[in-house]
Amino acid sequence: MKILIASGFMTTAISVSGLTKAFGRTVALNGLNMRVAAGEVHGFLGPNGAGKTTTIRVLLGLLRADRGEATVLGADPWADAVALHRRLAYVPGDVNLWPNLTGGEAIDLLGRLRGGLNQQRRAALIDRFDLDPTKKGRAYSKGNRQKVALVAALASDVEILLLDEPTAGLDPLMEAVFQDVIRAAKADGRTVLLSSHILAQVEKLCDTISIIRLGTIVQSGTLTELRHLTSTSVEAVTVRPAVDLGDLPGVHRLQIEGTTVRFAVDGAHLDGAIRVLSGFELRALTCQPPTLEELMLRHYGDELTANGITVNDETSESAISETSESDTATSAATSAATRGDVDGESGDPR
Amino acid sequence: MTTAAAFPTGYDRATAPGDRIGALLAGTGTLIRFNLRRDRIRLPLWLAGITLTQVSGAASYPGIYPTAADRQSQAVVFGENPAMKAMTGPGYGLEDYTFGAMMSNEYLSMMVILGALMAVFMVVRHTRAEEETGRAELVRSSVVGRYAHLTAALTVTALASIMLGVLIAVGMGSLGIETVDWKGSCYFGAAYTVAALVFAAIAAVTVQITEYGRAASGIAGGLIGAAYVIRAIGDVAENGLSWLSPIGWVQASGPYVLDRAWPLLLGLAVAVVLVACGYALNARRDLGAGLRVGRGGAATASRSLGTPLGFAWRLQRSSVLWWSLVMVLAGLSYGAAVDVMQSYEDNEMIQKMVESIGGASLTEAWISMVIALLAIVCTVFAVIAALRPSREENAGRAESVLATGLSRTRWLACHLGIAMAGGALLLLLAGLGLGGGAAVISGDSELFWNVLGASVAYAPALWLTAAVAVAAYGLLPRATGLAWAVLGYAVFIVYFGGLLQLPAWTLNLSPYHHVPMMPVADFEPLPLVILAVIAAGLVAVGLVGFRRRDLRGA
Numbered sequence: 001m002k003i004l005i006a007s008g009f010m011t012t013a014i015s016v017s018g019l020t021k022a023f024g025r026t027v028a029l030n031g032l033n034m035r036v037a038a039g040e041v042h043g044f045l046g047p048n049g050a051g052k053t054t055t056i057r058v059l060l061g062l063l064r065a066d067r068g069e070a071t072v073l074g075a076d077p078w079a080d081a082v083a084l085h086r087r088l089a090y091v092p093g094d095v096n097l098w099p100n101l102t103g104g105e106a107i108d109l110l111g112r113l114r115g116g117l118n119q120q121r122r123a124a125l126i127d128r129f130d131l132d133p134t135k136k137g138r139a140y141s142k143g144n145r146q147k148v149a150l151v152a153a154l155a156s157d158v159e160i161l162l163l164d165e166p167t168a169g170l171d172p173l174m175e176a177v178f179q180d181v182i183r184a185a186k187a188d189g190r191t192v193l194l195s196s197h198i199l200a201q202v203e204k205l206c207d208t209i210s211i212i213r214l215g216t217i218v219q220s221g222t223l224t225e226l227r228h229l230t231s232t233s234v235e236a237v238t239v240r241p242a243v244d245l246g247d248l249p250g251v252h253r254l255q256i257e258g259t260t261v262r263f264a265v266d267g268a269h270l271d272g273a274i275r276v277l278s279g280f281e282l283r284a285l286t287c288q289p290p291t292l293e294e295l296m297l298r299h300y301g302d303e304l305t306a307n308g309i310t311v312n313d314e315t316s317e318s319a320i321s322e323t324s325e326s327d328t329a330t331s332a333a334t335s336a337a338t339r340g341d342v343d344g345e346s347g348d349p350r
Numbered sequence: 351m352t353t354a355a356a357f358p359t360g361y362d363r364a365t366a367p368g369d370r371i372g373a374l375l376a377g378t379g380t381l382i383r384f385n386l387r388r389d390r391i392r393l394p395l396w397l398a399g400i401t402l403t404q405v406s407g408a409a410s411y412p413g414i415y416p417t418a419a420d421r422q423s424q425a426v427v428f429g430e431n432p433a434m435k436a437m438t439g440p441g442y443g444l445e446d447y448t449f450g451a452m453m454s455n456e457y458l459s460m461m462v463i464l465g466a467l468m469a470v471f472m473v474v475r476h477t478r479a480e481e482e483t484g485r486a487e488l489v490r491s492s493v494v495g496r497y498a499h500l501t502a503a504l505t506v507t508a509l510a511s512i513m514l515g516v517l518i519a520v521g522m523g524s525l526g527i528e529t530v531d532w533k534g535s536c537y538f539g540a541a542y543t544v545a546a547l548v549f550a551a552i553a554a555v556t557v558q559i560t561e562y563g564r565a566a567s568g569i570a571g572g573l574i575g576a577a578y579v580i581r582a583i584g585d586v587a588e589n590g591l592s593w594l595s596p597i598g599w600v601q602a603s604g605p606y607v608l609d610r611a612w613p614l615l616l617g618l619a620v621a622v623v624l625v626a627c628g629y630a631l632n633a634r635r636d637l638g639a640g641l642r643v644g645r646g647g648a649a650t651a652s653r654s655l656g657t658p659l660g661f662a663w664r665l666q667r668s669s670v671l672w673w674s675l676v677m678v679l680a681g682l683s684y685g686a687a688v689d690v691m692q693s694y695e696d697n698e699m700i701q702k703m704v705e706s707i708g709g710a711s712l713t714e715a716w717i718s719m720v721i722a723l724l725a726i727v728c729t730v731f732a733v734i735a736a737l738r739p740s741r742e743e744n745a746g747r748a749e750s751v752l753a754t755g756l757s758r759t760r761w762l763a764c765h766l767g768i769a770m771a772g773g774a775l776l777l778l779l780a781g782l783g784l785g786g787g788a789a790v791i792s793g794d795s796e797l798f799w800n801v802l803g804a805s806v807a808y809a810p811a812l813w814l815t816a817a818v819a820v821a822a823y824g825l826l827p828r829a830t831g832l833a834w835a836v837l838g839y840a841v842f843i844v845y846f847g848g849l850l851q852l853p854a855w856t857l858n859l860s861p862y863h864h865v866p867m868m869p870v871a872d873f874e875p876l877p878l879v880i881l882a883v884i885a886a887g888l889v890a891v892g893l894v895g896f897r898r899r900d901l902r903g904a
Contacts, residue, residue, distance in 0.1 A: 053903075060753050062901040082757045090753040096746035098665065102647035105655060112656030113754040134646035138562065149750070 013038040013160055013191040014059060018068035021054055021215075028054040030215035031068065036193055036208075038159075041186050043206030044195040045296060051215040052195040053093060056164050059193075060090055073159060086115045088160040089153035093168065093195075095145040097137030103148040104133030110152040122155040128177050143169035154181055161185060161192045167201065179205055199292040209292075211299055218299050223292070230290040230298055231264040234273065238280035248273055259283075377494035381502035385476050389506070396468045397514055400542075404461050405521035411449055412527055421447045428455060433686030433791070436582040440592065443607035448529035450606025453522070453538065458605070459581065459597055462545035463574055465514050466596075469507050469546040470570040473553035476503035479563035481638050490637060500554060500632055504625060507550040515543030534606035537614075541600035544617040548596040549574060551621040554628030561640035596620070658756055662764035665742075666735055670772045673731045674779050680727070681780040684720045685787020685801075688713060717788060717801060718867040722844045724780040725808035726837060726862065732773030732816040733833045739765050740823050740830055743902055758897050766820055766889065773812045781805025797869070804868035810881035811861040815840075817888035824895030827902065836861070 014036035021029040029051045036042040046052050057063045059072055061081030070077055075084050097106050104126075111117030126133055129147045140148065146169050153161060167178050175198075182192060182205050196202050202209060203223065210220040219226055231252065236242070242261045246254050250269025255262045265273045270287075277285075386393075415421045425447035428434045435441060439459045443451030477499050480486040486499055519539030523532040549570060556569040574597075581598040584591030592598030602613035635641055654660030739762050742748045752758055785801030788794075819833035843860040846852070857863045864877040 057749070057901070057903070060749075062749055062752060064898075064900055082755055085753055086755040088753075090750070092746070092749060094746060096750070098747060101651075101655075101664070102649065104649040105647065105651040108651030109655050109661060110750060110754055112651070113658070113661070113751055113756045115755050132646075133649040136647055 011038045012036070012071075013040075014042075014070075014072050014193060016055070016059075016068070016070045019055070019058060019065050019070055020067040021058060021063060021065050028215055029058070029065070029068075032212070032216055034210050034217050034220065036191060038191050039186070039189050040207040041182060041192040041194060041205050043202035043209040044193055044212065045197075045199070045202060045209060045292075046195075046212035047197075050212045052212055053164055054215075055212070056090070056162050056193070056195060059162060060085070060088075087158055088162060089114065089156045089158045090162045091146070091149045091153045091164060091166045093164040093166075095142075095149040097140065097145055097148060099136065099138035101137050102134055103131060103137065103140060103144070106137060106148050107133065107152040107155070110149075111156055114156050114158070116157070117152075117155045118157055119155075122151065125151040125155055125181070128181070129174060141169070143171065143174070146170060147174070150178070150181075154185065159190060161190060163192065164195045165197060166194070167196075167198065175201065199296065203292050211296065213299050219295070226295055227289050228267040230295055231266050232270055232290065233262070233264050233288045234277075235260070235262045235286045236277055236282060237261075237284040238277065238282055240280045242277060242280040245273070245276060248276060372495075374495040374497045375501055376498060377489075377492070378498045378501045378505070381476075381489070381494070381498055382505050385502055385506040388476075389472070389510075393472075393510055397510070397517055400461065400464045400468070400514060401517040401521050403464070404457060404518055405525065407457060408449075408453055408522060408527065408530065409525055411452060415449075415452075421449070421452065424452070427689060431686070431689060431791075432586045433683070433787075436586050437683055437687070439581070439601045440585045440588075442604040448606070449527050450529040450531070450534050453530060454534075454601075454605050454607055458538070458541060458601055459578065462542055462597060462600055463578065465511065465542045465546040466549035466574050467571065468514070469511055469550035470553040470567055470574070472507045472510060473503050473550050474557055474563050474567045474570070476506065477554075478557035478560070478566045482561065482563050484638075487637060497629060497632065500557075500628060504550060504554060508547060511543045511546035511550065514546060515539035515541075518542050529606060531606070534609055537603055537605035537609050537611075540611075540614055541603050541605060544614045544621075545596060545600045547621045548599075548617050548624070551624035551628065554625050555631065558628060558631035558635060559641050561638070658760050659764045659767065661751070662738075662761075662768055666738060666765070666768045666772070669731070669735065670768065670775070673728075673772070673776055677724070677728060677776045677780040678783040680724060681783020681785075682787045683783075684724070685784040685789075686791055688717065688788040688791050713792070714869050717784070717797075718804060718870045719844065720784065721781070721801065721804050721808070722862060722865075722867065723841075724784065725777060725805065725812060725865075726840055726844065728773055728776040728780060728808070729812045729815045729837055729840075731776055732769045732812050733819045733837065735769035735772055736766055736816040736819045737823065737830055737833070738769075740827060743827075746903065749901055749903070752901060759893050762820070762824075762893060762896055766816075769816050770813055773816060774806070774809045777805050777808055777812065778802070800869040803873070807868060807873065807878060808862065808865050810878045810885060811840075811865050813885040814861045814881050814888070817885040817892070820892035821888040821895070822892070824892035824897075824899070827899075 012035055014034070016032055016034040019029050019032040020027070032051065032055060034055070044052055044055070054063065058065050058070055059077050061077040061079075061084065064078050072084055073087055077084055097103070101109065107122065107126075108117065111122070125131075129151060131144060131147045131151060135144075137145075146166060150166055153163070161182075167175050170178060179201065182194070185192060192205075194202065194206060206223070208220070208222050209226060210217050212218070231250075237260050239259065241256060241259055243256065245251055245256075245261065245263060248265075248269065249272070250266035251273055252264045252266075253262075261277075263273070274285075415424065425444040428438065428441050429444045437460075438455050441455055443454065477486075480489070480499065490496075490499070516539060519532075519535045522530055522538055523535035552573055553566065553570040556573075557563075557566040560566050560569065577595040577597045581592040581595040581601065584593070584595065584598060592602070596617055599613045599617045603610050631641060652660075655664055739748065748761075752761060781802040781804070784805065785798040788801060789796075789798035815833055815836050818836050819830055822829040822832045840860040840862040843852075843857055843863055847857050847860075847863070861881055864881060866872060866874045866877070
């Protein structure tokens with residue numbers, strides 16, 4: 001409910017409409033629309049090259065959009081870049097530090113150029129992230145460079161945090177610290193735009209999600225809303241074999257093995273399917289909501305077939321069945337590969 | 351030190367000593383071919399550059415010193431002026447100053463430094479730099495022995511050093527200049543080879559000490575400088591100190607005059623000992639680690655680092671300081687050589703060059719030409735400093751700071767300020783050195799102020815060239831090479847503009863041509879004001895252009 005209130009009534013921190021940006025012939029952003037409400041943690045999902053970094057760089061005024069409008073905290077990021085930068089902090093996906101400056105110096109430098117650091121928070125963050133601030137920039141590993149940028153960003157008293165895959169080099173312990181720190185930032189009322197590959201991280205942290213594909217947002221909303229748009233996997237054991245399910249609307253990929261039945265059902269038809277199922281006397285019932293991974297694959301499935309055909313229901317469902325059969329723990333990459341195999345063999349869903 | 355213990359135990363299990371060595375060197379052959387392939391463009395450029403500089407320099411001597419009297423009057427200067435001795439060497443054969451003796455005395459000590467630098471960079475590039483980037487880790491994880499990288503790097507460098515010596519020997523010998531005979535040319539080439547080998551061996555040690563390639567090159571490069579300074583002091587004081595310097599050893603072989611082999615063998619022996627040290631140290635350390643643990647730095651930034659100008663200064667500071675030192679020394683050494691020009695009074699070629707400058711004495715003409723060249727060297731700094739933002743942007747570091755409250759214009763302007771002010775400072779320092787040196791040697795104190803003013807008068811031309819770099823950076827970052835083209839053209843005009851009697855408009859294209867060549871010419875403010883105004887316009891174009899374009903990603 002809280003989420004609905006957030007997206008419904010709170011003010012807008014970032015709004016983007018019809019944003020287009022091309023680099024030569026490559027169209028990086030193609031009429032992108034997005035809205036991030038103030039105070040929310042907004043997940044920004046999409047594979048490499050989808051346009052996440054370009055979007056963030058436009059929001060920072062580092063790139064100038066060809067067409068469309070971007071507003072951050074009510075200001076134009078290109079025209080009012082400097083004034084705006086005092087109110088936001090940015091963590092790039094690939095942090096590059098000065099080889100001769102120590103991590104501590106880089107943190108202070110970035111903080112002071114932004115207009116000041118909260119010293120207490122700086123010390124606390126360095127401690128929590130277990131960062132040695134006396135090392136020179138060239139001596140840090142990728143993860144440690146990211147920590148430097150994270151501390152510099154999070155120790156500033158800013159309203160918006162723009163984080164571009166900020167934890168790609170962090171270990172699981174530090175990932176947990178990161179999640180804590182982002183929750184604290186949210187509790188302080190800050191807005192966070194978090195671009196990420198790590199779906200578990202987004203599921204845990206984000207109130208709302210935008211999925212970007214080929215420079216356009218293809219889906220946006222709360223995780224609950226997005227899940228409703230996709231099918232739920234159902235596995236049931238009934239006393240009598242459930243033979244009539246195939247005719248029901250919204251039910252796909254029905255498999256019946258004796259008294260065990262497996263199928264996927266669209267969110268809107270879940271209720272009807274379960275009613276019919278209970279007519280066969282239910283013994284056991286497992287429902288699995290679609291994971292974020294399945295949501296992603298639904299939008300990106302076609303890229304894996306490498307023939308450019310728009311995703312259809314059959315293929316997207318085969319993806320879902322693959323992931324749910326392997327107990328949902330499969331990584332996006334694995335299931336993607338598996339699904340690619342299925343298609344490669346014959347194109348018929350098993 | 352656990353690694354030192356772990357390493358022998360690990361290999362003690364190997365069956366025979368032969369196998370052990372084989373295992374330690376596994377993959378060396380492949381790495382040698384790989385290194386040669388990586389250097390297939392760089393190495394020929396080094397070899398050709400050094401050989402051409404040496405051989406073309408030697409080839410010009412018969413034209414400059416047509417008679418024995420010309421040569422002998424030059425020898426008097428070298429014999430009497432301690433500054434010239436410090437710059438060149440002990441001065442073998444001054445009593446009968448043949449072309450061969452001139453090569454030995456005037457070229458060898460400076461030129462072997464180039465070969466030594468080539469060797470140092472090669473060793474570092476194929477050892478420590480590979481470890482620093484992590485590529486060595488990947489290679490060493492396959493069937494490659496512990497000593498393979500060092501051995502391959504040293505082998506390739508030794509081949510390059512020998513190649514250099516052969517090229518020099520063949521190039522010099524085939525010139526057919528009187529007294530520059532084949533025997534002496536072989537010693538001359540061997541001197542190059544030995545100097546390169548000694549410093550390759552020194553680099554084999556320095557790469558073990560520090561974790562960073564740049565630091566390893568820096569230490570070895572510093573030792574080259576130290577070797578030069580030690581022999582300079584030793585040669586002037588004639589106290590034997592030169593025997594502590596590898597450059598002193600190769601000079602002691604005295605090509606074309608003494609033709610001695612044993613000083614070169616001394617160098618080779620020291621190189622072997624140093625290489626052995628390199629291997630011993632290599633065995634005692636982990637991959638990627640140095641013997642000296644990297645120093646930590648400040649945990650917090652100093653107050654000045656947080657300001658835009660303080661930040662830019664911090665990034666450029668060491669460069670400004672090093673350039674300052676070099677320009678003072680360059681000015682001083684030219685200034686100390688001011689009386690050399692007296693020996694050219696009757697020289698036809700020099701006369702021609704002087705006539706093209708017009709008027710005044712030979713010394714004054716020479717000084718004004720040296721000032722023009724020093725000004726161009728100072729501009730190299732200014733262009734590098736003005737393009738520092740470009741390097742920051744390419745390295746992906748600019749976006750972090752430009753995503754803070756620092757505006758693009760201010761960021762660029764701060765770096766530019768350092769480039770422009772730093773460039774002017776270098777002109778001042780070069781003028782101080784040159785004027786000071788010349789005034790002391792010639793006993794003409796008025797010369798000091800004239801030279802100082804003449805040098806500083808080049809500031810507008812320097813600013814204009816740096817401004818070309820900035821305008822290109824703001825409008826079309828790929829075109830920043832334009833500034834180097836301006837500079838290269840200016841060098842061409844200074845050297846050949848008068849000699850080739852080029853049309854006036856070609857001379858006028860060089861900003862440096864508009865600066866009055868004091869002390870020969872009189873001071874004229876108008877051209878300088880115009881140059882400065884054009885520079886300001888270009889800077890404005892660059893600043894506006896940079897504000898309007900996309901920032902490039904890393």
